[in-house]
Amino acid sequence: MRCARRSIARSARRRGAEIRNWLHKRREYSRSASEAPDTESGLASTNGVFTKCEGCGQPIYEKELKARFNVCPHCQFHYPLPAPERVRLLADEGSFSERDAGMTAGDPLGFEDYREKLESAHEKTGLDDAILSGVARIGGHPVALAAMDFRFIGGSMGSVVGERITRTVEAAHDGGLPLVIVSASGGARMYEGIYSLMQMAKTSVALSRYMTGSSPYVSVLTDPTFGGVTASFGTAADVVIAEPGARIGFAGARVIESTTKERLPEGFQTAEFQKEHGLVDRIVHRLELKDDLERFLGFLT
Amino acid sequence: MILEFEKPVRELEARIAELHRLAGPNAELQEEISRLEDALDAAKRRIYSNLTPYQRVQVARHPDRPDFDRYRDALADDFYELSGDRLGADDPAVRGGLAKIGSRSVVLLGHEKGDDVNSRVKSNFGMAHPEGYRKAGRLYDLAERLELPIVSLIDTPGAAPARAAEERGQAWAISADLMALARVPVPVVAVVIGEGGSGGALAMCLADHVVMLENSYLSVIAPEACASIIFRDEKRAPEAAEAMKITARDLLAHGIADEVLPEPLGGAHNEPEAAVEAVVRAIEGTLSKLSRLGPESLVKNRYERYRRIGTHVTEGEMAGTRGPGE
Numbered sequence: 001m002r003c004a005r006r007s008i009a010r011s012a013r014r015r016g017a018e019i020r021n022w023l024h025k026r027r028e029y030s031r032s033a034s035e036a037p038d039t040e041s042g043l044a045s046t047n048g049v050f051t052k053c054e055g056c057g058q059p060i061y062e063k064e065l066k067a068r069f070n071v072c073p074h075c076q077f078h079y080p081l082p083a084p085e086r087v088r089l090l091a092d093e094g095s096f097s098e099r100d101a102g103m104t105a106g107d108p109l110g111f112e113d114y115r116e117k118l119e120s121a122h123e124k125t126g127l128d129d130a131i132l133s134g135v136a137r138i139g140g141h142p143v144a145l146a147a148m149d150f151r152f153i154g155g156s157m158g159s160v161v162g163e164r165i166t167r168t169v170e171a172a173h174d175g176g177l178p179l180v181i182v183s184a185s186g187g188a189r190m191y192e193g194i195y196s197l198m199q200m201a202k203t204s205v206a207l208s209r210y211m212t213g214s215s216p217y218v219s220v221l222t223d224p225t226f227g228g229v230t231a232s233f234g235t236a237a238d239v240v241i242a243e244p245g246a247r248i249g250f251a252g253a254r255v256i257e258s259t260t261k262e263r264l265p266e267g268f269q270t271a272e273f274q275k276e277h278g279l280v281d282r283i284v285h286r287l288e289l290k291d292d293l294e295r296f297l298g299f300l301t
Numbered sequence: 302m303i304l305e306f307e308k309p310v311r312e313l314e315a316r317i318a319e320l321h322r323l324a325g326p327n328a329e330l331q332e333e334i335s336r337l338e339d340a341l342d343a344a345k346r347r348i349y350s351n352l353t354p355y356q357r358v359q360v361a362r363h364p365d366r367p368d369f370d371r372y373r374d375a376l377a378d379d380f381y382e383l384s385g386d387r388l389g390a391d392d393p394a395v396r397g398g399l400a401k402i403g404s405r406s407v408v409l410l411g412h413e414k415g416d417d418v419n420s421r422v423k424s425n426f427g428m429a430h431p432e433g434y435r436k437a438g439r440l441y442d443l444a445e446r447l448e449l450p451i452v453s454l455i456d457t458p459g460a461a462p463a464r465a466a467e468e469r470g471q472a473w474a475i476s477a478d479l480m481a482l483a484r485v486p487v488p489v490v491a492v493v494i495g496e497g498g499s500g501g502a503l504a505m506c507l508a509d510h511v512v513m514l515e516n517s518y519l520s521v522i523a524p525e526a527c528a529s530i531i532f533r534d535e536k537r538a539p540e541a542a543e544a545m546k547i548t549a550r551d552l553l554a555h556g557i558a559d560e561v562l563p564e565p566l567g568g569a570h571n572e573p574e575a576a577v578e579a580v581v582r583a584i585e586g587t588l589s590k591l592s593r594l595g596p597e598s599l600v601k602n603r604y605e606r607y608r609r610i611g612t613h614v615t616e617g618e619m620a621g622t623r624g625p626g627e
Binding site: 108 | 477480482500546557612616
């Protein structure tokens with residue numbers, strides 16, 4: 001019993017650390033230093049049980065955060081959601097059947113440190129790569145479902161992500177199933193060089209063929225989704241849904257600022273910004289996402 | 302412009318020219334000249350036949366390198382230019398239209414980098430905005446409707462990273478091109494003539510046959526950016542260029558490119574006619590081969606070509622790199 005409690009405490013601590021790491025990354029991405037939170041960590045976790053929300057600064061009970069799929073109960077700030085949790089959020093209970101498990105990345109270029117990166121990402125997440133995929137039911141509707149995981153090397157797309165997305169699309173094609181892909185990705189995985197770029201081509205040929213049929217493809221973009229993922233399967237959908245506040249784009253704000261010296265407006269590349277520019281169909285709160293997908297699928301059956 | 306590694310060559314050339322000017326009938330100087338010419342020859346061979354990947358990137362970016370206009374003039378007896386994305390803008394970074402190559406009409410398109418300060422700024426150094434990709438997409442549709450092959454000439458540092466590009470859906474425009482090229486039922490031939498920068502290049506080179514000039518490159522990210530992200534030091538770009546395997550020969554070996562065209566010693570800019578001639582021959586040859594395939598086979602082959610690319614390892618299977626050529 002004590003053992004179990006300790007392991008819960010440990011996992012809560014790890015979880016706090018993960019969010020802090022993520023916030024650290026987020027600060028790196030953010031447009032100016034003035035936006036960074038006041039505290040050093042960006043998230044003042046007192047003892048692993050409470051966390052201070054980046055969105056509103058209020059303390060959040062870790063358990064509550066988990067129960068709300070990483071959405072702040074006070075300000076509704078959406079933190080990244082691990083792929084297994086995403087599947088739990090969307091799939092009808094017990095309906096998810098994973099496909100292509102056990103597929104892992106090769107190291108085609110023998111790139112410095114890549115093996116170590118993969119190992120530590122695997123250790124941290126328990127995943128084979130930055131994706132979970134398979135078939136499931138959403139509100140009773142059978143679908144092919146894939147969810148990306150930003151914790152795994154920034155959700156970057158290498159051969160495994162490309163292959164599992166492609167196989168998911170092909171499963172949807174062969175089974176005449178609706179396709180739902182939830183993205184979270186910094187872009188292509190540089191460690192795989194040209195192979196990562198070519199995953200954009202691979203997923204596109206599969207998707208292009210799928211879309212000659214009459215089953216729908218819904219793309220859900222979460223924070224953050226950029227680069228090779230948005231420039232391929234992420235945006236080539238019948239319906240593009242985004243989570244509130246998610247940053248979505250091709251080039252990151254930092255790259256744009258350093259290349260063009262442009263001042264970027266407040267809220268640049270957020271889901272709301274992209275919707276205003278006619279690029280995103282709907283902004284849907286994470287806790288309403290399953291219902292929203294059910295409603296959409298209901299029109300087509 | 303003189304690239305750093307070309308300096309010994311350029312210095313020798315200058316000295317030879319100087320001696321020629323002074324020599325007249327002086328036999329002693331003639332001897333010196335021919336000695337220097339031998340040295341020049343040796344230096345050229347030594348330097349140019351051992352270019353590092355990053356040096357090749359620099360050659361690919363050389364401002365005097367033959368560009369879209371140059372190839373278009375050599376390829377096409379007639380080029381009937383078409384402008385605009387039909388949605389409100391025309392992006393000068395992408396050019397396209399109908400071209401007659403030999404007796405064959407094609408849709409020809411490519412990146413425009415410009416050849417002086419004004420035109421370079423106007424074409425944003427070959428970095429297209431969404432309008433450029435939508436113009437390309439519109440030309441793919443036209444090719445399908447008129448049943449004409451597509452020939453694209455790739456030379457871009459990448460898609461424009463800019464506020465305006467993001468506001469108008471850069472990612473959306475590129476993904477739409479990839480989806481269109483995936484299913485267009487006509488032959489698609491792509492030639493990387495200079496820089497092949499990431500998604501901005503891929504949006505025009507998801508093709509049935511990919512030709513690369515010897516000193517061109519195709520990469521998921523610019524070596525400088527890769528170095529700055531992974532090594533946290535932009536100055537390590539040469540290492541990043543090496544590690545990412547971005548040169549034409551590397552990509553041929555990995556089955557991504559189908560054909561590498563040797564360039565004149567020192568690069569295409571040293572002898573543009575020869576480089577252009579090689580590209581013209583390669584395109585004509587490829588078109589005549591692909592024209593024997595029907596629309597279904599073209600699309601099916603293209604599917605399989607890209608479907609195979611990946612280096613994932615499935616439990617129980619051996620690791621292996623699988624490219625389209627294998």
